[in-house]
Amino acid sequence: MKVRELMHKGVEVTPPDTPLATLAKTMREKDIGAVPVATNGKLVGMVTDRDITVRAVGSGKDPSQMTAKDVMTKGVVCCRDDANLRDVIGMMEEKKIRRIPVTDENQQIVGMVSLGDISSGAPERLSAELLHAVAAHHR
Numbered sequence: 632m633k634v635r636e637l638m639h640k641g642v643e644v645t646p647p648d649t650p651l652a653t654l655a656k657t658m659r660e661k662d663i664g665a666v667p668v669a670t671n672g673k674l675v676g677m678v679t680d681r682d683i684t685v686r687a688v689g690s691g692k693d694p695s696q697m698t699a700k701d702v703m704t705k706g707v708v709c710c711r712d713d714a715n716l717r718d719v720i721g722m723m724e725e726k727k728i729r730r731i732p733v734t735d736e737n738q739q740i741v742g743m744v745s746l747g748d749i750s751s752g753a754p755e756r757l758s759a760e761l762l763h764a765v766a767a768h769h770r
Contacts, residue, residue: 632715632716632717633712633713633714633715633716634710634711634712634713634714634715634716634719634733634742634744635712635713635733635741635742636716637716637744637748637749638712638733638741638742638743638744638748639742639743639744639745639748640741640742641742642667642732642733642740642741642742642743643657643661643663643666643667644666644667644668644669644672644740645657645666645667645668645669645678645699646668646669646670646699647668647670647675647676647698647699647700647703648698648699648700649668649698649699650695650697650698651683651687651694651695651697651698651699651701651702652694652695654666654678654683654699655680655683658680664679664680664681665677665678665679665680665730665743666678666699667707667732667740667743668699668700668703669740672738672739672740673738673739673740674707674709674732674734674738674740675703675705676699676700676703676704676705676707677703677704677707677732678699678702678703678704679704682702682703682704683702686701686702687701687702707732708722708726708728708731709731709732709733709734709740710722710731710732710733710734710744711733711734711735711736712733712734712735712741712742713736716749719731719744720749723746729745729746730743730744730745730746731743731744731745
């Protein structure tokens with residue numbers, strides 16, 4: 632199975648200079664917890680709702696003056712849309728991550744694959760293995 636068969640297509644992407652308030656509003660309206668940050672469609676980072684809370688609010692700085700660039704995680708793991716799902720699950724297990732941005736052959740962001748996508752579309756054994764590995768640090 633290829634990642635493109637399970638991924639969410641049409642993912643919300645934001646530029647690095649997006650104000651955090653705008654980003655948080657988008658997350659609320661779209662009911663999403665992570666937004667890839669891109670320049671000219673190419674992935675440069677990721678902002679999660681946790682990043683906004685911990686890195687912005689928890690920093691003591693004024694979140695109303697901060698942008699995606701100020702709180703984003705850089706060096707984000709991503710995968711190609713034609714990647715084998717088993718390989719991507721292996722990456723998620725190894726890195727203990729819950730979602731991965733998906734790019735095409737031109738390195739443009741085309742989707743996102745998450746634990747939820749995998750649990751609802753992949754074989755049960757693979758889903759269980761991934762969930763166990765990603766959640767292991769919570770035990």
